[in-house]
Amino acid sequence: MRLEKRGASTFVFDSIRKNWFVLSPEEFVRQHLIHYLVSVKKFPISLISVEKQVLLNQQSKRYDIVVYRELKPLLVVECKAPFVALDHSVVEQALRYNLVLKAGYLMISNGVQDRVYKGQTLLQDLPDFTSL
Numbered sequence: 001m002r003l004e005k006r007g008a009s010t011f012v013f014d015s016i017r018k019n020w021f022v023l024s025p026e027e028f029v030r031q032h033l034i035h036y037l038v039s040v041k042k043f044p045i046s047l048i049s050v051e052k053q054v055l056l057n058q059q060s061k062r063y064d065i066v067v068y069r070e071l072k073p074l075l076v077v078e079c080k081a082p083f084v085a086l087d088h089s090v091v092e093q094a095l096r097y098n099l100v101l102k103a104g105y106l107m108i109s110n111g112v113q114d115r116v117y118k119g120q121t122l123l124q125d126l127p128d129f130t131s132l
Contacts, residue, residue, distance in 0.1 A: 001031050016050040025081035029111035030064055033077060043067055043129040047074075054100050063097045067129075073103035074132060080110040091115075105132065 002013035004020060011020040012031050021027050034050070037043040049066045065077035078094040080086065086108050094106045106117040107126060116123040 001035065014050060015045065016048050025083070025111075026079055029079045029081065029109060032111055033065060033079060033107075033109055037065075037067065037129075041126060041128050054097060056096055056100055061097065063101070066101060066103065069132070073098075073101040075105040075107060075126075076101055076103045077107045077109065080108070082111045084110050086110055086113050086115055091117075 003023065004011045004013070010023040012023045012027060013020050014031065014034070016034060030050070034048065037048065038045050047068045049068065051062050051064060052066070053060050053062055055061075063076060064079040065075075066073050067075040067077075076094055076098050078090060078097070080090060084090070090108050091106075094108055098106060104118060105126070108115050114126070116126045
C-alpha cells in the first residue's frame with residue numbers, strides 16, 4: 001500500500017479510484033482486499049469497482065467492492081473494520097446490495113476473518129478469478 005502522512009492523518013492511495021483517502025480501519029481492510037484480489041487471486045484491476053452508488057428501495061447506498069465479468073457483477077465484497085464482528089447483519093447488508101447487483105459470489109471481511117458465499121453456500125476460500 002502507498003501511504004502518506006499529512007499532518008496528524010495517514011492517507012492511502014487507492015489504485016482503483018486513483019486518489020488518496022484517509023486510512024480508516026475500514027479503508028485499510030478495503031485496500032488490503034483490493035491488493036489480495038489483484039495480487040493473489042489474479043482479478044484484473046480493470047474489472048474492479050470501488051465505493052459506487054447503488055439504488056436500493058429508492059435509497060442511495062454505497063457498496064465497497066464489486067468485481068465484474070463481461071459487464072455483469074461477479075463478486076460483491078462488503079468490508080468492515082477489524083473490530084466489527086461478521087454477524088448476520090453484515091451478511092444481510094451484502095445480500096441487500098446483491099438484490100440489485102445479482103452477483104454470483106458474496107464476500108464479507110473485517111481483515112481478520114473472511115467469508116465467501118456462492119449463492120447461499122459458504123465456501124472455504126475465494127477461488128481465483130479464472131476459476132469463477
